[in-house]
Amino acid sequence: FRLDLRYFRHLSQGVDMSWDDGAPTLGAVFTPRLEELLGPARRSGDELTQRHKDLAASLQRVYEERFFALVRALAKTTGETRLVLAGGCAMNSLANGRLFAETDVREVYVQAAAGDAGTALGAALYLHHAVLNGKRNGKQGGERGFVMDHCYWGPEYDEPAIRRAIAEGIPESGGRDGHHCEVTVETAGDEDRLAEATAEAIARGEVVGWYQGRSEWGPRALGNRSILADPRRPDMKDLLNRKIKRRESFRPFAPSILEERTGDWFTLSYPDPFMIKVYPIRPEKRAEIPAVTHVDGTGRLQTVSRRTNPRYWKLIDAFGRRTGVPIVLNTSFNENEPIVNTPEEALDCFLRTRMDRLVMGDVVLVRQPRQAREPR
Secondary structure (H helix, E strand, O other): OOOOOOOEOOOOOOEEOOOHHHOOOOOOOOOOOHHHOOOOOOOOOOOOOOOHHHHHHHHHHHHHHHHHHHHHHHHHHHOOOOOEEOHHHHOHHHHHHHHHHHHOOOOOEEOOOOOOOHHHHHHHHHHHHHHHHOOHHHHHOOOOOOOOOOOOOOOOOHHHHHHHHHHHHHHOOOOOOOOEEEEEEOOOOOHHHHHHHHHHHHHHHOEEEEOOOOOOOOOOOOOHHHHHEEEOOOHHHHHHHHHHOOOOOOOOEEEEEEHHHHHEOOOOOOOOOOOEEEEOOOOOHHHHHHHHHHOOOOOEOEOOOOOOHHHHHHHHHHHHHHHOOEEEEEEEEOOOOOOOOOOHHHHHHHHHHHEEEEEEEOOOEEOOOOOOOOOO
């Protein structure tokens, strides 16, 4: 493969980057010749037309053709049916989900931070194995080495830190948020009661901020820094965008499903804990979960294991027992900024949006609806 440098300027001219207001702005990577070929570039805020959609679909189609051809050639050369992917293209979840149908690959592994951030993992593993002669899986007496089957490797904040954030963000229990609504602060009790109460809230239409344990490593919110909602509601996607996300209408929300129930709802049951594959949803199930079903009948799922995230698993299980759907809608815990990390960031996002409930550890904040003013 060669990149036709008549169409790109990053090597010949460089690319400008500015940092106004703390956010990077990247200049054009392409030359005017690319616009002559494909038409004018879409500017921020411009209408999204059918031409833009056609270009995006065509780029995806060409990428998949080349990607599958490379995988088939690799399999033919090596005889391997197990594939590990890394790099930014490994985050192309639509193509990843089609690997089983388009190639002879039978096992696929893509770690949670497969883009540039994943080089940190590669550097650590290289040092461990190549320099320090560390153990590998299946070697040296069969002892099991490190297996990255979850991505909860980030910071964790205990209950005192959570309560300090609440005390500073809401000076009095029962204070008000940025929309002049009453906010009550409760203690959940045990984990089972927390799961049941939260599942009940989601089932009656509440939008819930779910802040638990260590934060996720990588670009996906996978049940520790997530906003959760009911996937059965056809209007939930629009509701979330009005209340919180304020993003493009074509961007879908993801289904988190109990790992052991995957085959009941998707045509493939192969687990994907990192939300990096798109699978077809079974045709008879699509109408039951419209908020997480793409226009082509697929969904970018996350399979949730009881072993790696027992609290999130219990919540989804409680929702499944209550509704018959062992799936919750999952999107990242943020409005229009990076995913929240600290309790202060989670509380700030909750207070300035119209989220209904925030569950931080065992502490639950509930926004009470504003009472109508009485006539004078």
